[in-house]
Each structure stands twice: as C-alpha cells, then as structure tokens.
Amino acid sequence: MKIESLVIHGGIDGDERTGAVNVPIFQTSTYKQSAFGVNSGYEYSRTGNPTREALEKLISELEHGYAGFAFASGMAAITAVITLFKAGDKIIISNNIYGGTFRVLDKIFKNFNIGYIIADTTNLAEVKKSIDKTVKAIYIETPTNPLMDITDIKAIADIANDNDILTIVDNTFMTPYLQTPITLGADIVIHSATKYLGGHSDVVSGLVVVNTENLAEKIRFIQNSTGGVLAPFDSFLLIRGIKTLAVRMDRHNANGETIAKYLNDREEVSKVYYPGFHDHPGYEVQTRQANGYGGIISFVIKNGYDYKKFLSSFKLITFGESLGGVESLICHPASMTHAAIPAEIRQKVGIVDNLIRLSVGIENSDDLIEDLVAAFKASK
Incomplete structure (x- = not known):
C-alpha cells in the first residue's frame, strides 16, 4: 500500500465490531476482567488503550518500524528514549538541536550523569572523532531546527553500527511522508506529533518508533512505568490528523x-x-x-x-x-x-x-x- 493510502487505512482501519470507519475513542481508565487473571487484552489504560494502540500501529507502519509508542508530548517521547541510557553514558547530539532536547539533557539528565557531546553531525569525521567508549548513541535532527542543516542518516547509521551504538533520529520536520529514517538504518525515530502529524495545532503529542523487539520491550516498559501516555481523545485527534498528512x-x-x-x-x-x-x-x-x-x-x-x-x-x-x-x-x-x-x-x-x-x-x-x-x- 502506498503511503497516500496508508495514512488513511494503516494501523487499525475503523472498527470491526460496528463497521465505524473511524477507530472509536475508548474513553475508559480500566477494563472488566472476566475471571481472575483473565482479560480481553486490556487491563488499565496507562498500560494499553485500543485508541492509542491504533495510533501506535499506524505510526509504526508509516515509519517501517517494529513497534510504535504514543506519549503525551514530544518532550515526553524524547525523555522516554533518553531513559534508555544509564549513568556514565553519553549521547552525541547535533549542534543546533531543538532547544527543548538540549534543555532536558543539560538540566535534567545531567543530574543523573547521562552526558552529551555536541557535534556537527553533517561532518562525519567530527562525529567519528567524538566517539569513545562512553558514547552509546548518536541523536540527530535532519533538517535541524532551526538552521536546516542536513545530516546523512545512512552514513551516521553506518558509523553507529560500526561502534555498536544507537542511531536516533528526530523526524518531526520531514514526517514519514517525506523521510523514513529506519529504512536508512536508524534504530529509533522520534516525532513531536504536535507538529505536522497532528497538523491542526489542536493536540500536543509525541511518538516513538523502534526497529527491534528488544528496543520495543524497553520503551514499552518505560512508557508503562513512567506513565506519560497519550490520552484516548488525543490519540483519536492524531489519527484524524494523519489521514490528511x-x-x-x-x-x-x-x-x-x-x-x-x-x-x-x-x-x-x-x-x-x-x-x-x-x-x-x-x-x-x-x-x-x-x-x-x-x-x-x-x-x-x-x-x-x-x-x-x-x-x-x-x-x-x-x-x-x-x-x-x-x-x-x-x-x-x-x-x-x-x-x-x-x-x-x-x-x-x-x-x-x-x-x-x-x-x-x-x-x-x-x-x-x-x-x-x-x-x-x-x-x-
């Protein structure tokens, strides 16, 4: 299916039970369990919600990933990804990265001894030179915000693979309609879905897509444990926005x-x-x-x-x-x-x-x- 059709029919298309062409808003916090330890696949909406699940499957398909995850904001999505790392780890970041990304690294995660190295990620030699045993990921925006620098995603992913570290791409500016970083070798894609994916300035949201089962299990655990999930109505709005992407x-x-x-x-x-x-x-x-x-x-x-x-x-x-x-x-x-x-x-x-x-x-x-x-x- 081509992307022009996939944005409309991808993920979970409508509601099989009623025939509704749109996924319903499952505005519920909890779910009835038919017996001790037995449920219909949902038990609590922080852990899983059918409307949010439809969105998560949709963005995963659009980005050609293994699994997708929806968060209450772009910064919540970024925070969840950075939570993958531990004290002593460092992340290489683009030198004119979004201010909110820099702020959470510099003012929050630095307190937990998760560091960063600022590099011109358009300069592959500089990126290679910046890598040491403490570096665990390369985090890029391309184009960057706001100077529109372009980083070669495949080249960065190749460098990351050679050093057994992750490639993380903020794809907010391009969206999967214009650019799919996972097909170029990226491990994790992040979106401030507030922007082009929502498209109507009426919802604040963030999305993460990963390329492996291992990363999916880790992000799912972080999402459920920290709880910064996207609400059902906001998930519905984002699905609706993506249809016209x-x-x-x-x-x-x-x-x-x-x-x-x-x-x-x-x-x-x-x-x-x-x-x-x-x-x-x-x-x-x-x-x-x-x-x-x-x-x-x-x-x-x-x-x-x-x-x-x-x-x-x-x-x-x-x-x-x-x-x-x-x-x-x-x-x-x-x-x-x-x-x-x-x-x-x-x-x-x-x-x-x-x-x-x-x-x-x-x-x-x-x-x-x-x-x-x-x-x-x-x-x-």
Whole structure:
C-alpha cells in the first residue's frame, strides 16, 4: 500500500465490531476482567488503550518500524528514549538541536550523569572523532531546527553500527511522508506529533518508533512505568490528523518552495536557510534521502531593519511557538524555541538575534507573500 493510502487505512482501519470507519475513542481508565487473571487484552489504560494502540500501529507502519509508542508530548517521547541510557553514558547530539532536547539533557539528565557531546553531525569525521567508549548513541535532527542543516542518516547509521551504538533520529520536520529514517538504518525515530502529524495545532503529542523487539520491550516498559501516555481523545485527534498528512505535506512543500524563493530575493534578508536550494550544503543529501524539502524556512534579517517590528506586524501569519500546522507560524528562535541554549552556543552555530523561523502553512501563497511584504515595510 502506498503511503497516500496508508495514512488513511494503516494501523487499525475503523472498527470491526460496528463497521465505524473511524477507530472509536475508548474513553475508559480500566477494563472488566472476566475471571481472575483473565482479560480481553486490556487491563488499565496507562498500560494499553485500543485508541492509542491504533495510533501506535499506524505510526509504526508509516515509519517501517517494529513497534510504535504514543506519549503525551514530544518532550515526553524524547525523555522516554533518553531513559534508555544509564549513568556514565553519553549521547552525541547535533549542534543546533531543538532547544527543548538540549534543555532536558543539560538540566535534567545531567543530574543523573547521562552526558552529551555536541557535534556537527553533517561532518562525519567530527562525529567519528567524538566517539569513545562512553558514547552509546548518536541523536540527530535532519533538517535541524532551526538552521536546516542536513545530516546523512545512512552514513551516521553506518558509523553507529560500526561502534555498536544507537542511531536516533528526530523526524518531526520531514514526517514519514517525506523521510523514513529506519529504512536508512536508524534504530529509533522520534516525532513531536504536535507538529505536522497532528497538523491542526489542536493536540500536543509525541511518538516513538523502534526497529527491534528488544528496543520495543524497553520503551514499552518505560512508557508503562513512567506513565506519560497519550490520552484516548488525543490519540483519536492524531489519527484524524494523519489521514490528511499526504495532501497537507504536498501543499507545505509547494508553498515552502515559493516562499523561500521570495525571501531569497528580498533586500532586507541576508541569508535564507532552506534545503531545497541547489546551493544549500545539504541539498544533495536531502534530495537523496527525502522526498521533498518541507515547509520550514529560517532567514536572517539584515542589520538596520527592526526584526521586532517585523515580527509584530503580521495580519495573516501567526507570531507564536510551534510549527507544522495548517496555519503559517513565525517565531524568534533565540528568545523562544532555543532560549534554553546558552547564548555563546547560539551565536557560534548561527542562531543569532535577527534569525527568524517561518513554518509555512497551506494558505494561498500570494496571501502569505502579501503579509510578508507588509511586515518588511514595517521593519524599515
């Protein structure tokens, strides 16, 4: 089944008992047991719920994994994965990783002696050099948030396999519609499903997909033990959102290309980060490992223009956190998504104060450009 059909019919398709075309919302905390130690496959909704199970099977199929797991947020999913490691272990992370991922490693897991090494994961020699006996995983985003660096997933997975460590890929920006890291050798895929998978800015959720039974058993134990599970209604909303993933991502891709080209021609903009440009350092890798370039664009407003006035002047585009919704969202990474990263690290990698990140929605692209034109005029 092709992915355009799989997003609609994958996992558990409808309800066999009633014929309902949608999986029902099993809004229950517990289940009747017919006899001592005998149940229908469910005993308590933290451990298992039919609506959540349908979502978990769906994302596993879409990512070509062994098993999927649904969590109450993207950070809950990331936290569950990091919980796989023990004191003394280290994880190599991309050098402009999402601020929340850095924060949980730096402020929470460091307290338990789980460390991290920051590396430019687009530089394979640097990654290899960073590996020692304490490193147990390489954690990458590709494209990265917000500078759109592209890491070669297969090459990283090969390095990880050679050193008997895990490859973890945050696939939030691309979704399985555009990129399937497990088919390229990754062991674990993470999604902030709040973003493109949900697609409508109405549910907060996280997903994990693993490629082996052993990892599945470990994540299942962590999920049940720590309890950060996705609720039945939110699972239903996420399944509903995924059904339109293919058509939405096609539009995000098309609008993203249009807006990127427009921004590249603006005199107020000194740099555009977009992997669909032929001169982007990661263009060839992105073209090889993904089926599109996505709808996220970051750009730097030149000195002499007021980026604060720019951000406060939109009528159609929403100034706010998050990304991946049907509506266009614009944010200021240095003070919002990446505020947890120390200023010296932000400056070093390029997350400067006049960097803007735009999540291009599915509105009419002419309307988006008109809104951008007005905001640029206001910035002068």
